[in-house]
Amino acid sequence: MKAVTIHEYGGPDELTYEEIPVPEYGPGEILVRVHATGINPVDWKTREGYNKERRNTKFPLILGWDVAGAVAETGSLVSRFKTGDLIFAMADMTRNGAEAEYVVLKTDAAARVPATISLEQSAAVPLAALTAWMMLFDKANLQPGQHILIHAASGGVGSFAVQLAKIAGAYVAGTTSEANIDYVKSLGADEIINYKAEDFSGRLKDYDVVLDTIGGETQKKSFKVLKRDGTLVTTVKPQDENLAKEYSVRLQGGLVMPNGARLQEIAGLIDEGKIKVHVEKEFGLKEVRVAQEYSQSGKVRGKLIVKVQ
Ligand SMILES: NC(=O)c1ccc[n+]([C@@H]2O[C@H](COP(=O)([O-])OP(=O)(O)OC[C@H]3O[C@@H](n4cnc5c(N)ncnc54)[C@H](OP(=O)(O)O)[C@@H]3O)[C@@H](O)[C@H]2O)c1
Numbered sequence: 001m002k003a004v005t006i007h008e009y010g011g012p013d014e015l016t017y018e019e020i021p022v023p024e025y026g027p028g029e030i031l032v033r034v035h036a037t038g039i040n041p042v043d044w045k046t047r048e049g050y051n052k053e054r055r056n057t058k059f060p061l062i063l064g065w066d067v068a069g070a071v072a073e074t075g076s077l078v079s080r081f082k083t084g085d086l087i088f089a090m091a092d093m094t095r096n097g098a099e100a101e102y103v104v105l106k107t108d109a110a111a112r113v114p115a116t117i118s119l120e121q122s123a124a125v126p127l128a129a130l131t132a133w134m135m136l137f138d139k140a141n142l143q144p145g146q147h148i149l150i151h152a153a154s155g156g157v158g159s160f161a162v163q164l165a166k167i168a169g170a171y172v173a174g175t176t177s178e179a180n181i182d183y184v185k186s187l188g189a190d191e192i193i194n195y196k197a198e199d200f201s202g203r204l205k206d207y208d209v210v211l212d213t214i215g216g217e218t219q220k221k222s223f224k225v226l227k228r229d230g231t232l233v234t235t236v237k238p239q240d241e242n243l244a245k246e247y248s249v250r251l252q253g254g255l256v257m258p259n260g261a262r263l264q265e266i267a268g269l270i271d272e273g274k275i276k277v278h279v280e281k282e283f284g285l286k287e288v289r290v291a292q293e294y295s296q297s298g299k300v301r302g303k304l305i306v307k308v309q
Contacts, residue, residue: 003100004288005060009049012289025104027075036123037098038066039304044292064099065091068123086113090126090258109258114270121277124303128156129266131256139233139252144169146208154180156303162187163275223247278302
């Protein structure tokens with residue numbers, strides 16, 4: 001099969017378009033013919049060796065853990081899916097990803113694609129939407145009527161987080177730059193702060209939850225907008241436990257995991273028109289490098305996808 005691989009950690013030059021064997025699958029797994037894969041910052045971070053001590057990487061490695069496609073073959077224990085079923089999933093990040101014609105998934109990672117959006121749009125959903133859900137509801141226990149600040153509300157995680165928080169009945173403030181203000185408004189945010197023109201920590205106070213996807217000074221300043229006993233959840237590294245103690249707030253991080261059942265709930269919300277999926281740009285499999293470089297620029301509005309076939 002055609003795939004984009006890396007043979008060692010490094011820069012964009014490591015990305016190699018090549019022919020490799022179709023992967024083998026186990027009795028409880030499905031082999032999926034990839035139609036499209038979503039780009040996430042974890043792709044280029046992994047390529048660069050981020051967290052490599054925690055990975056047991058076998059090279060060549062295929063990046064890209066969002067997938068939408070058709071079930072090609074099923075393991076002997078699989079009854080929930082059959083050949084030809086259209087599925088989407090976040091793949092297991094400890095294994096090969098979906099920048100390839102085929103990927104192997106455990107069945108509990110996969111869900112049936114939403115009926116009302118394209119396979120390309122479906123590929124943009126899993127990792128970012130599952131992250132937003134995990135952060136808002138597993139980690140922060142967001143409740144109706146609560147106030148939440150969502151940083152990078154125009155990004156992959158942020159776009160889903162704004163919409164999920166609104167569905168849950170929260171009051172949502174979001175940070176973004178001038179160019180994305182109308183986009184974030186269209187997602188349903190109640191209040192938008194242009195982080196390049198205004199310091200959010202000077203405007204907002206007594207918030208219940210902050211979702212940080214930026215880290216650094218943004219994370220540090222976020223403590224100031226929370227009420228006592230509020231919660232700061234972060235998709236990047238939780239930085240300062242001392243600040244959390246000083247402000248009497250909970251500071252929580254975490255790593256998203258595949259979750260087919262939850263993804264099926266998200267598919268339902270998409271089909272009910274409650275969640276919109278914005279794909280800013282589509283690339284071909286030979287253009288993974290350009291797609292990763294764009295992701296690395298930190299300027300993506302919504303999501304990028306790679307169409308494989
Ligand atoms: N822990 C986990 O399991 C997990 C899961 C998913 C993602 N992550 C991490 O979470 C981070 C965000 O991921 P993502 O997919 O949402 O990224 P992304 O889609 O690449 O984010 C891009 C967005 O960030 C906005 N942005 C950049 N700097 C900003 C700032 N200082 N303040 C506010 N907005 C800013 C940009 O808006 P402007 O162009 O308007 O500036 C752009 O729309 C990444 O570091 C990723 O690796 C972790």
